[in-house]
Amino acid sequence: MASAKTAATAGAAANTLSQTKPPFWRDERVRGIIAQVAVILLLVAAFAFLIYNFLEKQSKASGPAISFDFLTNIAGFQLSFSIIDVTLDSQIGHMILAGMINTLLAAAIAGFFATILGLVVGIARLSKNWLISRIAATYIEIIRNIPLLLQLVFWFGAMIAMLPLVKESVTIGDVIFLNKKGLFLPKPIFEGSIIIFILSVLLAIGLAGVIARWAAKRQIATGQQFPTISANIALIILLPLVTYVIVDPIVWEIPVKGGFNFKGGFTVQPEMTALIIGLSISTSAYIAEIVRAGIVAVSHGQTEASLALGLKQSWTLRLVILPQALRVIIPPLISQYLNVVKNSTLAGFIGYADLFAVIGTSQNQTGRAIECIIILMGFYLAVSLIISSIMNVYNKRAALVER
Amino acid sequence: MKHMKYAVATVALLAGMATAAQAGTLDDVKARGKLLCGVTTGLAGFGAPNDKGEWAGLDIDLCKGIAAAVFGDASKVEYKPLSAEQRFTALQSGEVDVLARNSTWTLSRDSQLALDFVQVNYYDGQGFMVHKDLGVKSALELKGATVCVQEGTTTEKNMGDFDKANGLGFQPVKFKENDQARAAYDEGRCDAYTTDVSGLAGERTALKDPANNIILPEIISKEPLGPVVRHGDNQWGDIVRWTHNATLVAEEKGITQANVDEVKKANAADNPAADAEVQRLLGVTDKMGEGLGLSNDWGYNIIKAVGNYGEIFDRNIGPKTPIGLERGLNALWNKGGLQYSPPVR
Numbered sequence: 001m002a003s004a005k006t007a008a009t010a011g012a013a014a015n016t017l018s019q020t021k022p023p024f025w026r027d028e029r030v031r032g033i034i035a036q037v038a039v040i041l042l043l044v045a046a047f048a049f050l051i052y053n054f055l056e057k058q059s060k061a062s063g064p065a066i067s068f069d070f071l072t073n074i075a076g077f078q079l080s081f082s083i084i085d086v087t088l089d090s091q092i093g094h095m096i097l098a099g100m101i102n103t104l105l106a107a108a109i110a111g112f113f114a115t116i117l118g119l120v121v122g123i124a125r126l127s128k129n130w131l132i133s134r135i136a137a138t139y140i141e142i143i144r145n146i147p148l149l150l151q152l153v154f155w156f157g158a159m160i161a162m163l164p165l166v167k168e169s170v171t172i173g174d175v176i177f178l179n180k181k182g183l184f185l186p187k188p189i190f191e192g193s194i195i196i197f198i199l200s201v202l203l204a205i206g207l208a209g210v211i212a213r214w215a216a217k218r219q220i221a222t223g224q225q226f227p228t229i230s231a232n233i234a235l236i237i238l239l240p241l242v243t244y245v246i247v248d249p250i251v252w253e254i255p256v257k258g259g260f261n262f263k264g265g266f267t268v269q270p271e272m273t274a275l276i277i278g279l280s281i282s283t284s285a286y287i288a289e290i291v292r293a294g295i296v297a298v299s300h301g302q303t304e305a306s307l308a309l310g311l312k313q314s315w316t317l318r319l320v321i322l323p324q325a326l327r328v329i330i331p332p333l334i335s336q337y338l339n340v341v342k343n344s345t346l347a348g349f350i351g352y353a354d355l356f357a358v359i360g361t362s363q364n365q366t367g368r369a370i371e372c373i374i375i376l377m378g379f380y381l382a383v384s385l386i387i388s389s390i391m392n393v394y395n396k397r398a399a400l401v402e403r
Numbered sequence: 404m405k406h407m408k409y410a411v412a413t414v415a416l417l418a419g420m421a422t423a424a425q426a427g428t429l430d431d432v433k434a435r436g437k438l439l440c441g442v443t444t445g446l447a448g449f450g451a452p453n454d455k456g457e458w459a460g461l462d463i464d465l466c467k468g469i470a471a472a473v474f475g476d477a478s479k480v481e482y483k484p485l486s487a488e489q490r491f492t493a494l495q496s497g498e499v500d501v502l503a504r505n506s507t508w509t510l511s512r513d514s515q516l517a518l519d520f521v522q523v524n525y526y527d528g529q530g531f532m533v534h535k536d537l538g539v540k541s542a543l544e545l546k547g548a549t550v551c552v553q554e555g556t557t558t559e560k561n562m563g564d565f566d567k568a569n570g571l572g573f574q575p576v577k578f579k580e581n582d583q584a585r586a587a588y589d590e591g592r593c594d595a596y597t598t599d600v601s602g603l604a605g606e607r608t609a610l611k612d613p614a615n616n617i618i619l620p621e622i623i624s625k626e627p628l629g630p631v632v633r634h635g636d637n638q639w640g641d642i643v644r645w646t647h648n649a650t651l652v653a654e655e656k657g658i659t660q661a662n663v664d665e666v667k668k669a670n671a672a673d674n675p676a677a678d679a680e681v682q683r684l685l686g687v688t689d690k691m692g693e694g695l696g697l698s699n700d701w702g703y704n705i706i707k708a709v710g711n712y713g714e715i716f717d718r719n720i721g722p723k724t725p726i727g728l729e730r731g732l733n734a735l736w737n738k739g740g741l742q743y744s745p746p747v748r
Contacts, residue, residue: 076563080576088563153583160590180591181549260537260548260594261574270592271576348554348579351587357554357577360488364555367515369492 054370070366071096077361079353081269092362099358100379106272106354107341110279114340115333117280118287123317125292136288143285149346151282156274156350163270166260175254177262180270184255187266193249200243207239208232271352275344283340290332294325326398334391338384355379428500428632428639429473429696437479440466441499444484444580447605448719448726449505449525458482461719462503464709465524465630468646469501472701477708486580488555491516494631501643502631505599507557521644523629526732526741528622529561530600532607535615537594542621549574551584551593558598561624585609595619599626601720601728608725642695649684649702651744653711655735656681660710667703684747691747702747712742 024030071093079086082098083105090098125136143151160180164170169179177184215226244250255265298321306316348357356376363372432438442462443450450460467477483499494502495517505527506512508520531542531550539545542565552558554577566573576593578584585606588596596603600618607613630647632640653659656678658666667685670677682688685706686699695701709715716733720726734740 076567077559078563078566078573078575080574088567157586157590160587160592165591259546263547269576348577349583351551351576351578351583351592353577357579360555360579361559361577364488364491365560367491367511 099355103355113280114283117284121288122291140285152278155278183268184262185266186252188250193247197249204236204239294329297328298324330395438470439499441502464715465503468705471704471708505628508627517634522647523627525628527599527626529624531595531619532603542619548594551588553581565623648744650712654713663706
């Protein structure tokens with residue numbers, strides 16, 4: 001009797017509970033969905049308005065419709081620097097391509113030096129030597145707290161102020177010249193026998209690989225070590241050198257003074273040098289901090305364990321600390337590489353013909369502002385996405401594999 | 404619901420901005436109480452802050468003249484320094500009301516940018532400046548020379564045309580800002596520096612040793628520099644055009660900043676010997692201002708504020724200034740120049 005009553009009460013309670021299920025706006029999940037839908041709708045509405053507004057204004061102002069035909073127009077202007085051949089008769093599209101290559105070139109070189117410099121400074125920052133660690137810290141703080149544009153203008157200004165005039169050029173053996181207009185180097189002109197030389201380089205690299213594998217195997221089997229690195233460096237330098245002397249595959253075009261400039265040879269312009277120095281140094285300070293954070297993140301016990309096993313200090317760093325630190329380092333490093341590419345847009349201020357500068361000129365000559373901005377945005381977006389995806393693949397490999 | 408309210412407010416706000424931009428520029432200027440004038444980032448004689456930190460120059464005086472015509476007060480101007488690249492976009496987007504920034508009037512700019520060039524306030528041409536000790540006497544001797552130039556200007560293309568026509572093979576070094584280009588030239592990075600001759604004269608004063616730099620005789624282009632307005636607002640275009648014209652007519656009639664009150668008195672409406680055009684210009688008779696949407700003493704206000712064209716020229720860039728430019732093409736039409744105003748009638 002009593003039990004039946006309890007059951008009935010329980011049933012009633014269950015009934016009321018299902019009836020008083022909270023209204024949907026109290027449900028966190030539903031609320032989340034509603035908020036997201038609302039935000040998306042707002043975004044779509046905003047974009048639709050912007051596009052509508054643009055089209056509307058364009059039809060009223062009877063301005064030209066969006067079209068990329070201007071890319072095939074003759075540019076009629078010259079670039080200060082280009083890897084690919086550009087002339088006054090080149091098409092605007094070709095000029096823009098040259099600008100893209102210039103941007104990538106400067107960013108790649110600057111990224112490379114920034115990584116090395118950043119690694120060195122980051123490790124120096126953690127040095128037990130008080131002087132070294134303070135110097136590294138000062139370097140980082142100074143560089144990180146000065147705007148990049150100022151640094152670039154400084155390096156460029158310093159460079160052209162310090163370098164000698166053309167008629168007072170500094171020279172090394174009348175082959176290499178340095179003056180305000182740049183560093184003039186002999187340019188290699190390859191002959192047919194270059195193939196033998198390239199083969200010898202490839203052979204040396206292949207042999208080095210074989211040696212490294214053999215040495216590793218032997219060390220695992222017998223514990224005996226082999227000076228792999230020095231042996232391989234010797235191999236990779238010596239074999240091609242000997243081949244080079246024998247087949248003589250390259251004729252050097254030496255720069256000669258003619259008129260206002262040096263003619264022939266290969267020129268490294270001060271604008272590009274200043275850009276690369278400025279970008280490398282500025283980025284290296286950020287990378288140094290990332291490297292330091294990565295190393296500090298590795299438990300000190302790892303170092304102690306490694307030293308206890310009898311590994312040298314340098315081995316400890318190379319074999320134990322850095323591989324683990326990389327897991328922490330890589331993700332923020334990706335954004336530094338993205339920054340190098342994006343920061344290179346300041347190049348125009350010191351006279352380097354990067355994409356942003358070339359687009360600026362093209363836009364001014366053709367009046368195609370929207371098209372030019374689309375190209376610009378598309379390029380930087382694509383480059384950024386490519387860099388992130390490559391680095392993400394690398395990150396996946398370096399990341400801790402959890403079991 | 405809250406989201407919806409914001410959405411409605413945002414859309415309403417954006418729509419409001421869009422309609423505001425389409426209304427007449429004159430109404431916008433009057434409602435704002437000041438003129439937004441797009442000027443150069445700094446070119447001595449044409450538009451640059453002086454030693455008191457106030458903007459001064461030929462183009463600046465045009466801005467002041469427009470403000471005087473609209474408000475009767477030449478100080479109601481806000482100067483917006485714009486780089487060569489920014490200038491036209493800034494005007495198109497309504498960031499400035501007028502561009503008085505030594506901009507060259509060309510067909511493509513006039514037709515493709517949805518802008519109107521309304522008058523020429525300085526007839527210029529592109530030239531080259533070189534270091535004296537280079538020993539160059541003509542631009543044709545600059546074969547293979549490195550030339551510093553500002554990016555985003557007609558200068559770049561003129562240089563290309565001149566190069567191609569004479570097979571000179573210039574090596575340009577291009578900078579975003581003219582002060583960077585000038586500094587690079589000054590340090591010897593470039594053999595030559597090219598821009599409009601007026602610009603060269605202005606830039607020369609800022610070099611380390613101005614006397615050691617010469618402007619070569621070749622003028623490689625026509626550079627009619629003038630104020631620019633948005634396409635389609637004809638009334639505003641008229642106001643800007645006639646502000647410049649008023650200073651020309653004033654010079655022609657010998658009216659100066661100093662004597663404008665006297666001349667106005669001497670040409671009173673009841674004076675049978677008065678000059679009818681002067682009377683109209685100074686708003687004594689007829690109602691010329693009405694057609695422009697301005698008060699009838701607009702012309703008087705302009706001359707009172709900035710003087711006639713000759714005075715403006717001499718004050719900013721004339722032979723007695725460090726810029727030291729001769730009138731040349733910019734003399735009045737009746738003195739062998741090209742500055743010519745249609746009649747005030």
